[in-house]
Amino acid sequence: MLSLRTKLLLSNMLSCLLGAVSGALVWFILGDGSLWLAIIVMLSVCYFCSMWLTRRLSDSLRALEIGLLNFKDNDFSVSLHPYGEPQLDKLVSLYNQASAKLRSERQFIYQRELMLDKVIQNSPNVMLLIDDSQRVIYANGAARHLFNQGVKVEGMLLPELVVMLPDALKTALNSEQEGLFSMSSRDGVSGDVDSNGDHNANSNADSSDVETWHISRGRFTQNNQQHHLILLKQLTKELNRQEVAVWKKVIRIISHELNNSVAPIASMVNSGKFLTQHLDNSKLQLIFDTIENRTTHLSQFISHYAQFAKLPQPQRQLIDWAKMTQQLAQQYPFNLLSPLPVNPIKLDAVQLEQVFINLLKNAHESGAVADTVSITFEEITHPVNGLLIKVDDQGSGMSSEVLSQALLPFYSTKQSGTGIGLPLCREIIEAHGGRISMQNRPEGGLSVKFWLPVQQG
Secondary structure, three states: OOOHHHHHHHHHHHHHHHHHHHHHHHHHHHOHHHHHHHHHHHHHHHHHHHHHHOHHHHHHHHHHHHHHHHHHOOOOOOOOOOOOOHHHHHHHHHHHHHHHHHHHHHHHHHHHHHHHHHHHHOOOOEEEEEEOOOEEEEEOHHHHHHHHOOOOOOOOEHHHHOOOOOHHHHHHHHOOOOEEEEEEHHHOOOOOOHHHOOOOOOOOOOOOOEEEEEEEEEEEEEOOEEEEEEEEEEOHHHHHHHHHHHHHHHHHHHHHHHHHHHHHHHHHHHHHHHHHHHHOOHHHHHHHHHHHHHHHHHHHHHHHHHHHHOOOOOOOEEOOHHHHHHHHHHHOOOEEOOOOOOOOOEEOHHHHHHHHHHHHHHHHHOOOOHHHOEEEEEEEOOOOOEEEEEEEOOOOOOOHHHHHHOOOOOOOOOOOOOOOHHHHHHHHHHHOOOEEEEEEOOOOOEEEEEEEEOOOO
16 A cells, blocks of 8 residues: 555646646647746646645644644544544544543543532631732632621632631631631631520620631642632530540449449348348348448449440431420429421430430529529521520529539539539530530520521421
């Protein structure tokens, strides 16, 4: 088979031959005076014959040129058809392979960027990208909710966004600091319980609800422009979870060791009772009765702590609020200051009832009159659908020191308290994805608020 070079050479020779023959015929027919006309005819015939004989080559080269220009414009969708010329078809095949490879790579990069963007947008961590002029280039969903109630912030200046933020967060963003900082969730940053509650609370309010945040920064250059990346992470729940995990481990160890002591004592009591039945010694009987009572009390004491350490995962079901509030009122009377929730919500009824019992019991034991203890329900729709529940009383309230430690395991100001009630409430509520906070009321007494996200069924 002839090569492309040979075919081009033959086509040029044939074109020249046809041109020469055409010129000779014109000169022969018209005579000596038609020499210039013969030359023009010869050149024209050569040109058109060459164009006609090489048209397929020209078409294929033009197609390759268009395809390469499309590559330059990032368009990899064009494929070329073979022309029946082996050497040209090999070039066309290489072009098509390159086009397919580039299409595949771009699709892979697009899918990876889409997945990465989805991960970033759904991340609870605040991510903000700004340029040297402090203008926001990119912000994820958490950043939009933090800075602008979910509204787009790209194109805005960072100083404009931080105006309404708490002072601690504003300072962290405006400075170059990195690391941990704390602020009160009462300022409404987290968009949870307190952002829907009373922001004009007593100065002692929410001392128990200080949030811990971490800020980190990074810099990089793209398209010859400097960019600044700011990351904010809410660490309060993680720290609380670690703290509770440590306490749970301690409780398990204590329970194990105490049970090892209680079991032999109980066995000795049974043996002693058997002996007293035969000896008829009333004093010895009294001693063993006392030991039995103490071991029973000790077992109950251990079971209370074990309940906190072995809290099961919530078994969610639709709540019958009317039935639950009626049962609660029979144990600890209270006033219902709002209609019962209308929208369905799935919660663990047993665990939720335990939360109410602990809170109502504390309210009654704080010295509050039964008529001043109340429960309020409020259905929240922004920024996340949820249910805000308040348990208020007009008792003695709590000092700032007590408020700051009330939710810690084993902390209690009661002489016979176990320090488990309120930490158990927090554990149950956070297991449901919610949050609890406490604050003193301006008119006296304590207000406990907890927010639960809606899971409809």
